[in-house]
Amino acid sequence: MNRDIGRLEKTAYDLLVIGGGINGASIAHIAAKRKMRVALLEKGDFASGASSKSTKLIHGGIRYLENLEFDLVYESLKERSLQLKVAPHLVKPLPFVIPVYKGDKRPLWMMRLGVLLYDLLAGRHRVQPHKDLTREEVIALEPGIKQEGLAGGVIYYDAQMDDARLCLENVLSADSFGAHVANYVKVTSFIKENGRAVGVRAKDVLSGREFEMRAGKIVSTVGPWTNELLRLDSPGAKKKVRTTKGIHIVFKGQISRHALLLGSQSDRRIFFVIPWMGNSLIGTTDTDYIASPDAVKVEQEDVDYLVREARRVFPDLPFGPEKILATFAGLRPLVRQGGSANKVSRKHLYYEAPSGIIFVVGGKYTTYRKVAADCVDRIRRVRGKEAFSIYGGGAITETAEEAGRRSGLDGATVQSLMDLYGSRYGDVLKLVESDPSLGERISDDPPVIKAQLAYAVRTEMAQTVEDILARRLSLIFRGPVSERVRAAISSVLLKRQ
Numbered sequence: 001m002n003r004d005i006g007r008l009e010k011t012a013y014d015l016l017v018i019g020g021g022i023n024g025a026s027i028a029h030i031a032a033k034r035k036m037r038v039a040l041l042e043k044g045d046f047a048s049g050a051s052s053k054s055t056k057l058i059h060g061g062i063r064y065l066e067n068l069e070f071d072l073v074y075e076s077l078k079e080r081s082l083q084l085k086v087a088p089h090l091v092k093p094l095p096f097v098i099p100v101y102k103g104d105k106r107p108l109w110m111m112r113l114g115v116l117l118y119d120l121l122a123g124r125h126r127v128q129p130h131k132d133l134t135r136e137e138v139i140a141l142e143p144g145i146k147q148e149g150l151a152g153g154v155i156y157y158d159a160q161m162d163d164a165r166l167c168l169e170n171v172l173s174a175d176s177f178g179a180h181v182a183n184y185v186k187v188t189s190f191i192k193e194n195g196r197a198v199g200v201r202a203k204d205v206l207s208g209r210e211f212e213m214r215a216g217k218i219v220s221t222v223g224p225w226t227n228e229l230l231r232l233d234s235p236g237a238k239k240k241v242r243t244t245k246g247i248h249i250v251f252k253g254q255i256s257r258h259a260l261l262l263g264s265q266s267d268r269r270i271f272f273v274i275p276w277m278g279n280s281l282i283g284t285t286d287t288d289y290i291a292s293p294d295a296v297k298v299e300q301e302d303v304d305y306l307v308r309e310a311r312r313v314f315p316d317l318p319f320g321p322e323k324i325l326a327t328f329a330g331l332r333p334l335v336r337q338g339g340s341a342n343k344v345s346r347k348h349l350y351y352e353a354p355s356g357i358i359f360v361v362g363g364k365y366t367t368y369r370k371v372a373a374d375c376v377d378r379i380r381r382v383r384g385k386e387a388f389s390i391y392g393g394g395a396i397t398e399t400a401e402e403a404g405r406r407s408g409l410d411g412a413t414v415q416s417l418m419d420l421y422g423s424r425y426g427d428v429l430k431l432v433e434s435d436p437s438l439g440e441r442i443s444d445d446p447p448v449i450k451a452q453l454a455y456a457v458r459t460e461m462a463q464t465v466e467d468i469l470a471r472r473l474s475l476i477f478r479g480p481v482s483e484r485v486r487a488a489i490s491s492v493l494l495k496r497q
């Protein structure tokens, strides 16, 4: 991808999308595929907002059944099925065990009814049928959990994703259809003519340069920053988004064999313990947050809450700070409404301001394609019928060993490229074929070769060490990052300048 600020300035766009999280990326992708001249601006890195801070689930959201949001769950289950097909390298089926204890706020019969309903709603989009479990069956599946008071459980199926990369794949897809995309460009104000927004003033965060851009239509997909953008458009605008904070802990090592859905004892919330990147993801919290979205961070009390609840189910496990590999905090950009934070609906809406700017408000990651397609339909006033596909989601027609022989790499390295890049692993292999020194490994677990760093910078528009460690290769969630890896990344970034 080519980050060309001069081109952004010179082109008159049909559509300017502000915010490079999953919603902005997919709107840019679908609009470009429908032959619109599209620009996508992101003030940080792509997916650096909520879209890399999720629980990494492409799911119907079993807990929304409690709120009787059957339409949202149905829609999400349909989208889950589509995402499993279009991005098989990034979205994978995941079994969930729900152990239920005597005295739990949600008794066993309720859980059993819940998963039955979930599967019925999924219909032909079901991943695999759920199953009721006896106490002994739960213990056989998850021998590490507390057995005292265990009543039984259920197993059901959802999907796990790599949120940062799925967002990036949509940006890459947008670029492949001709959209002009740039990260580290912040929109600072709107240009208006007769009260209508006709463009923006923006700042290239990397160079400090300010410039103007023109577009027939502007869409804001800034998620948790929506209230800020609304006020940038009209100082007296009413807030439309309620931001609630959710944090996750990345615990060293795999705590459980399956993903676990657990009810907290201290409130009625549920939380997950999920095998993730060789470690375990524990989350999440859900608390109102009113400060600037830029300042969101993990507080000790958030960590204490999750550790306390996880320790209840795994009383024998050490949860000391040495076991916590990483933590991260994100904000849910929910449609503004009252009530307790975890009861607020995950539905989305489009708000068209008097200036003509469309604000996408609310939603969840899982339904991003639908949110984007509906948004583009709205702009074009015609329903698009194109098939949805993403950058690396094509079929892989050779084995890792075969591809490895061609490029001089071992099968394990090529397999890890296939897992990360899907059908575009060949892009990275081509770099090695043209310069064999790029085949050198800089890490063994997981295998990482120099070509991936070059690819992250040249093709995936990575600008900083963190872009690569957190969102291109996810290395900070796998284990301590070695000095060798950091030095190799710094050297690639330096050479680019």
Ligand SMILES: Cc1cc2nc3c(=O)[nH]c(=O)nc-3n(C[C@H](O)[C@H](O)[C@H](O)COP(=O)(O)OP(=O)(O)OC[C@H]3O[C@@H](n4cnc5c(N)ncnc54)[C@H](O)[C@@H]3O)c2cc1C
Pocket (backbone or CB within 6 Å): 018, 019, 020, 021, 022, 023, 024, 041, 042, 043, 044, 045, 046, 047, 048, 049, 050, 051, 052, 053, 054, 055, 056, 057, 058, 059, 185, 186, 187, 188, 221, 222, 223, 224, 225, 244, 245, 246, 247, 284, 330, 331, 332, 333, 362, 363, 364, 365, 366, 367
């Ligand atoms: C803790 C947590 C767990 C979640 N778990 C799940 C889950 O498991 N499954 C699921 O389906 N959903 C989940 N969600 C919800 C999901 O993550 C969000 O709904 C989704 O990521 C929102 O995407 P977005 O593109 O609207 O916002 P974001 O990803 O936040 O993107 C908005 C972008 O706009 C940019 N921006 C802001 N201001 C400007 C400006 N002036 N100029 C340019 N760019 C700007 C920001 O930098 C940001 O990158 C979770 C959310 C949280 C917080």
